[in-house]
Amino acid sequence: MKFQSEGLISLKINDDIYDYKLYQSLESLARTKSQRRSAKELNISHTVFNRRLLKAEQKLGLKITQKVGNGTLLTEAGTDLLNEYRKYIIQIKKxxxxxxxxxxxxxxxxxxxxxxxxxxxxxxxxxxxxxxxxxxxxxxxxLDDPLIAYELNIDFTPIAYDYLVLISNPNSKEIKSINDLEDLEFVNVEGSAQRLAWNSLEHYDINYSLKHTVNSQFDAFKLVKNSENLYSFLNASYFKGNEILKFDTRHVISxxxxxxxxxxxxxxxxxxxxxxxxxxxxxxxxxx
Structure with missing residues (x-):
């Protein structure tokens, strides 16, 4: 998609102009994960909210939302669209x-x-x-993970430590040892410190598969809690879980x-x- 600024509250995408109402909707939906809650937050009907999203999808030729359980999440295309708007707003906001x-x-x-x-x-x-x-x-x-800074030799200032915990459904099998992680299916969070968990599993010669990839740890948490077959490693500062890889995944927040x-x-x-x-x-x- 080709993005171009248009005024103070719109973006032109592939010659079509999308005003602030769409981005306002995406911003709310990214937060609430529910069309009905977002519609209520924006003081519009659920029908109007849904029609706004569908109209944008028809013009873009892309799915920008997806149903997950009883909620609605942004797709990768929807997240990219919202991020472009955020970047634009930051740049024009003096x-x-x-x-x-x-x-x-x-x-x-x-x-x-x-x-x-x-x-x-x-x-x-x-x-x-x-x-x-x-x-x-x-x-x-x-940075959630200083990998970018390490790779580009950029100076960063550590402000805290964190580590990853294993998240699972209450009805999933109990994980007591590293070997219990063999052949499990995981939800991957794009651009997170999870690389430390995957590196650790490979170090221990554990076979695993990344079943889904999402944009935030909160999306991963929801998927895992709704499935007995999915697992994920998420930050201990925000989530409670199994500390089986605590020392392997300790990292700095910087x-x-x-x-x-x-x-x-x-x-x-x-x-x-x-x-x-x-x-x-x-x-x-x-x-x-």
């Missing part, structure tokens, strides 16, 4: 606030401890957040200073490393 973009886990952490700073937090995958940083659209890049010209950026990072550590610990992370 503000004295600190603009932060990052992975779902790390950005969620900073969103929860935002006081006393004025910050705007945009949640995506590490990869998409890095693209925003390259454009100079954000002041701070925050930030990268992108904007060198805002003193507030340095002040915020200094806060995270000092007074903010107590707040970080309360959010379920391990201190540096």
């Amino acid at each position: 503000t004295s606030n600190i603009n932060i973009a990052g992975g779902h886990i790390s950005s969620g952490l900073l969103e929860s401890i935002r006081q006393p700073f004025n910050i705007n937090v945009y949640s995506s995958s590490d990869k998409d957040a890095f693209e925003l940083a390259k454009r100079g659209a954000v002041d701070i890049l925050t 930030v990268i200073k992108v904007n060198e010209d805002k003193p507030e950026v340095d002040e915020f990072i200094e806060f995270l490393l000092n007074d903010g550590q107590e707040l970080i610990e309360k959010q379920g992370f391990t201190l540096i």
Whole structure:
């Protein structure tokens, strides 16, 4: 798809203009995972909400939503569409606030401890957040997994530790040892620290398969909880689960200073490393 800006609240895609109402709907749906809840949130009928999505899909020639259980999730195309709009909004929004973009886990952490700073937090995958940083659209890049920084030899500042836990349906077989992971089917989360889990399974010569790939850990959690045959490794700071790979998957949550010209950026990072550590610990992370 070819994206082009159009005014302040629209994007032109393949010569068709999509106004803010569509993106408002996608933003809400990404959060609620329910068309009915999103319709209520936007104060429109479920019929109007559904018609808005279907009309966009017909014009795009792409599915942007998918039914999962009793809810509705964005497809990869829908997520890409929403992310492009988010990038555009960040770029045109001139503000004295600190603009932060990052992975779902790390950005969620900073969103929860935002006081006393004025910050705007945009949640995506590490990869998409890095693209925003390259454009100079954000002041701070925050990473769920420092892999990108390692690969490009970019200096980053660790602010916390986290690890992955095994998530399963209450009726799934009990996992007591590494060998019990043999031949299980997993839900993969794009751009997350899960690579540490897959590397560990390969290290232990465990056969496994990635049955589904989703865009967020919350989507993975929902899929797993609705199936006795699916498993996933998710961040212990947000989810409770089996700690069988705790030490194999320990990793840092980090930030990268992108904007060198805002003193507030340095002040915020200094806060995270000092007074903010107590707040970080309360959010379920391990201190540096």
